[in-house]
Amino acid sequence: MALVDLAGRQIRGKIVYYGPAYGGKTTNLEYIYRTVPAAATGELHAIAAENERTLFFDYFPLDLGTVNGFTIRYQLYTVPGQAHYERTRQAVLSGADGVVFVADSAAERLVDNEQSLDELRQHLLGQGKTLATMPFVVQYNKRDQPTALPTAELDQRLNPGAAMTVEAIAVSGAGVFETLRAICKLVTRSL
Ligand SMILES: Nc1nc2c(ncn2[C@@H]2O[C@H](COP(=O)(O)OP(=O)(O)OP(=O)(O)O)[C@@H](O)[C@H]2O)c(=O)[nH]1
Numbered sequence: 001m002a003l004v005d006l007a008g009r010q011i012r013g014k015i016v017y018y019g020p021a022y023g024g025k026t027t028n029l030e031y032i033y034r035t036v037p038a039a040a041t042g043e044l045h046a047i048a049a050e051n052e053r054t055l056f057f058d059y060f061p062l063d064l065g066t067v068n069g070f071t072i073r074y075q076l077y078t079v080p081g082q083a084h085y086e087r088t089r090q091a092v093l094s095g096a097d098g099v100v101f102v103a104d105s106a107a108e109r110l111v112d113n114e115q116s117l118d119e120l121r122q123h124l125l126g127q128g129k130t131l132a133t134m135p136f137v138v139q140y141n142k143r144d145q146p147t148a149l150p151t152a153e154l155d156q157r158l159n160p161g162a163a164m165t166v167e168a169i170a171v172s173g174a175g176v177f178e179t180l181r182a183i184c185k186l187v188t189r190s191l
């Protein structure tokens, strides 16, 4: 839950990267972590199995500098996408101020994307929130896949609310910071 500390002149918020297993959530966080100056981040915590699938979550805090005399620090999290970690996803999502949905653009992953998005909606409802009323960005990742669907089709199936979308190839960093900037802007505006 966002915290505005007037005395300490700090703003803190939580951003969660959600989406189907293997879609590229961890890859986004790793790229951000590698690229921003070390002074702007805390330590990256990643709890993964040997096959690199996220077991619990990835997390690090990111300092965005100062706005109107307030320092802004956002905690970035990923959920584990594999089906059997639903409880963990629910816990990580709790108190999120903004959500990035990392979709896998490959045609064969469309149903997985839809299921993950439905689950996200359900968990948010449990917190009294909806995608329409909270800071939300959709990232169409893996645009380099040979079977990547046209974004118009992905929009139709995954983005009925016309949230902001970003095309990405997270392995090479394309679209990663555009996505991050978009969600940070929405969260900051919502506070
Ligand atoms: N071709 C391609 N591969 C990608 C892209 N982004 C990520 N990958 C690869 O996809 C695989 C899964 O990426 P992860 O970031 O671990 O996916 P995740 O969403 O964190 O997966 P879970 O932790 O299981 O939920 C890795 O091998 C990445 O290198 C991309 O844009 N294009």
Ligand SMILES: [Mg+2]
Pocket: 025, 026, 027, 053, 054, 078, 079, 080, 081
């Ligand atoms: Mg992961």
